[in-house]
Amino acid sequence: MAKILNLARLERKLRRLPKLVVDNIRSEMEAVADDIVAMMKNLVPVESGALRESIGWTWGKAPKGSMVLATAKASLGADLTITIYAGNDEAYWARWVEFGTAPHINKGLYAGSQNPGTRAQPFFYVSWRANKKPAKRAIRKATRNAARAVAAGK
Template identity: 55%
Template structure:
């Protein structure tokens, strides 16, 4: 028994992972840009440093960043990280979740801190756009499959 076109099918299947990875990468970038843009509009602005510290990267988060969301491609080769904070901005979690009243230590030891109300910006943005990002990635996989099947 022989299968006609087996070699052509094998070549297409060999190209499939690379094509899918390229499409998924583009979909993940578009989704990350969209999520970060929404975060930057929702974050409370005092000096603007927190807003400017919000970003995304492929791979691990930058040092000193906080409030992290990590997304992996289905094959695990692509890891995208959305973060807030940097070496100067280490209070993203306090803005996101707030703080309770407490006695200060350090330079102002013994004084009473009244606490701060939560001003969520990070996780509401992620939750609002998570489904759209997942759909975008699914469409990217389908697009890559159709492109490879058509010989592209």
């Protein structure tokens, strides 16, 4: 039978690991979300500025009426659900700007007139695709650094 030296010290380090990992991942997820949101705000076409101001991120669910880019979840015993979004009840046209609209016949006030549609002006998913790999890398690095810090006794 083998005897494990410093077992109590090892157990203390292992108990400390989840909190440190969660804290590191949370701060890294916030930094990555800030980068993605900044890129989206730089790419979005601006008329009134309402759509640009509606772009953001939050922990948990996005505001009502928004277009959700990504919801990242981690299961480390803590709720690490971050949501990046664009649009809201006032700036509801985020989808139309991102994907464009097809030509169609108008209804309502201008019933019967031809609408030529709009071309897509992507700002939303291109920002995510450009930042997805660096985001995953940054979160993996945060996890590794937390484990190393605990192992080093810091």
